[in-house]
């Protein structure tokens with residue numbers, strides 16, 4: 041219809057009421073949010089132009105990176121980060137209302153990161169209960185709501201409990217108080233999402249493969265490229281290149297715009313060192 045703004049389509053790791061759904065709603069309050077069952081499916085949806093943006097979990101403060109997201113972005117996809125969303129994460133154990141009186145469960149289901157964030161709680165409170173991995177926290181909650189006869193439990197957020205009609209039997213069960221997750225908003229084009237509410241600090245994510253001549257001190261040289269230009273790093277992490285044991289690439293977050301003069305100099309020096317650099321672009325942070 042003439043004059044009507046076209047609604048953006050956003051893929052996210054679903055089903056509804058996942059932590060990723062909450063992050064996607066923060067970045068895109070007025071868009072059409074479409075749930076996908078797995079991280080690769082979310083990413084492929086944007087890579088194949090079926091949606092405008094994909095929102096996927098990247099890293100958790102307690103558990104570290106979500107390897108599927110990092111590896112997919114390095115090995116499989118040519119996408120850009122247009123924003124990151126930082127969200128506080130609260131985990132709750134929930135069951136079907138028919139089973140609130142039960143004091144043991146057939147099994148407890150959740151996303152591997154959620155299970156790991158509640159490791160101590162599960163160890164001390166449900167030592168003999170099988171712990172089962174599921175594709176997402178809300179997917180586990182949905183399954184628990186559909187199978188009351190199985191007396192199973194899920195770990196998910198309070199919106200999932202509400203959405204799927206479950207009763208929370210233990211709240212705030214994550215092992216450490218400061219539990220935040222970082223989500224990436226991905227696009228096929230390199231640009232910055234400038235919706236209202238972002239923070240001022242710009243960040244650039246780079247994936248750096250060092251030269252494979254195995255010379256000593258190469259990581260030191262890579263870091264000095266940033267150090268002497270006073271380019272502040274907020275993260276460095278290694279992931280296997282998958283070409284052989286001991287072969288790694290480095291994910292580096294730099295607190296600068298990739299178009300800044302110092303960054304252009306850094307790219308040139310990294311190339312001169314024989315490094316391959318894949319930039320995921322520069323972006324702002326949103327908090328939910």
Ligand SMILES: O=C(O)C(=O)Cc1ccccc1
Nearest residue numbers: 058059060151153154176177
């Ligand atoms: O499973 C979910 O709800 C997700 O969105 C992935 C996730 C899992 C655990 C913490 C943060 C995000």
